[in-house]
Amino acid sequence: MAQDDPKTLVSTDWLASHMRDPDLRILDASMYMPGSDRNAKAEYAEGHIPGARFFDIDEISDSRSDLPHMAPPIEKFMSRMRAMGVGDGHQVVVYDGAGLFSAARVWWLFKLMGQNNIAVLDGGLPKWQAEGRPVEDLPPVIRDRHMTVRRQNHMVKDVTQVSAASKLGDYEIIDARSPGRFRGEEPEPRAGLRPGHIPGSKNVCFKDLLNADQTMKNPVEIRQIFEAAGVDFNKPAITTCGSGVTAAVLSLGLERIGKTDHSLYDGSWSEWGMFPTVPVATGDA
Numbered sequence: 109m110a111q112d113d114p115k116t117l118v119s120t121d122w123l124a125s126h127m128r129d130p131d132l133r134i135l136d137a138s139m140y141m142p143g144s145d146r147n148a149k150a151e152y153a154e155g156h157i158p159g160a161r162f163f164d165i166d167e168i169s170d171s172r173s174d175l176p177h178m179a180p181p182i183e184k185f186m187s188r189m190r191a192m193g194v195g196d197g198h199q200v201v202v203y204d205g206a207g208l209f210s211a212a213r214v215w216w217l218f219k220l221m222g223q224n225n226i227a228v229l230d231g232g233l234p235k236w237q238a239e240g241r242p243v244e245d246l247p248p249v250i251r252d253r254h255m256t257v258r259r260q261n262h263m264v265k266d267v268t269q270v271s272a273a274s275k276l277g278d279y280e281i282i283d284a285r286s287p288g289r290f291r292g293e294e295p296e297p298r299a300g301l302r303p304g305h306i307p308g309s310k311n312v313c314f315k316d317l318l319n320a321d322q323t324m325k326n327p328v329e330i331r332q333i334f335e336a337a338g339v340d341f342n343k344p345a346i347t348t349c350g351s352g353v354t355a356a357v358l359s360l361g362l363e364r365i366g367k368t369d370h371s372l373y374d375g376s377w378s379e380w381g382m383f384p385t386v387p388v389a390t391g392d393a
Contacts, residue, residue, distance in 0.1 A: 114199055116215075116363050117324060118227040120236050123201055127158065133198045134160040137214040138205035138233070139177075139353070142297050151205055155243040157236060161192045161250070163202065163214055165353070175378050176298075176351045177213075179264060182257050185221055195253025203229035203236070207322020212356035216372055222258035228360060231323040238321075265346050265373045271386055273346060274308050280339050281309035284349035284358045285377065292390035297350065301381030304388040306348065311392075312337045314349070314357035327365045334362075344369040351378045 112122040126132055136156050138148035152162045168188045170178040180188070189195060200218065204211040211228045218226040229236070237243065265273070273279040283305050288294030290311040292303035305311070316333050317325055324330070339345070345362055347355035352374045362370045373380075380386055 114227045115224055117230050119230050131198050133194045133200050135163040135202040136160045137163040137202050137211045139165045139210040155245055158244045159248050161248050175375050178374050186255050186257050189255045190252055193250040193253055195255040200226040201229050203232040205233045207232045207234050210353050212360045213353045216356040216359050220263045222260055263371050265371045267379055270373045274306050280343045280345045281306050282347050282358055283309045283311050284314040284354040286313050302388050304390040307387050307389040310337045310339055314354040317361045330361045331365045346371050346373055348373040348376045352376045
């Protein structure tokens with residue numbers, strides 16, 4: 109059982125024991141990859157952890173960008189959180205319907221916005237339900253709460269910054285996609301993207317950080333997985349993936365082992381794989 113930390117990861121036992129806390133806010137951040145037959149909003153309406161609000165990752169994003177679910181402007185994030193009744197002084201717990209997948213993206217997004225009192229529910233809704241804990245289909249009671257947002261620009265990187273890091277080698281770029289996609293042997297789920305990876309990046313598939321029940325492995329195991337992939341902890345890290353979702357699972361894993369100098373490439377392969385002007389590597393190197 110992972111150690112509970114309300115700034116990174118909490119267990120189902122922890123959440124169950126804090127359900128009556130007046131300042132607890134629970135978010136359902138379920139989303140599924142293109143081509144999946146699961147509907148996150150419909151599943152939320154059918155049943156969610158009592159009191160949970162639905163956090164729509166695709167809607168609470170930068171609608172000016174052609175790239176999927178890019179981080180939203182500060183004003184949009186603030187207004188959406190106020191409408192959801194999430195604000196200053198709240199302890200947030202975020203979960204998803206896959207176990208540990210898209211919830212990490214919302215954890216990272218809150219940290220990007222300067223809000224640190226947020227934890228991912230370890231094992232998510234599947235573990236909660238497997239333990240026979242309650243779900244409901246009622247909409248939550250919302251009360252407005254102001255949120256103070258201070259964007260932490262060091263937590264996000266754009267294509268220019270990642271291109272420089274790839275050339276200079278002064279960051280560890282860590283790719284959360286499957287080994288087949290990293291090597292360029294498997295097709296990308298989004299059309300029009302070149303196969304391969306950012307030159308110089310290392311591959312740590314996000315699934316490797318998870319146990320069979322979709323809980324996160326312990327910090328000792330997480331460190332060993334990153335080390336086995338050749339990650340140099342003396343360098344700051346940039347996490348990347350297909351569209352900036354599973355990269356956040358790596359970011360959460362890094363935070364769990366005490367490595368806080370990490371940022372996330374928001375455009376990820378949806379951007380890099382589309383750009384004809386940036387180089388692409390294939391194979392293991």
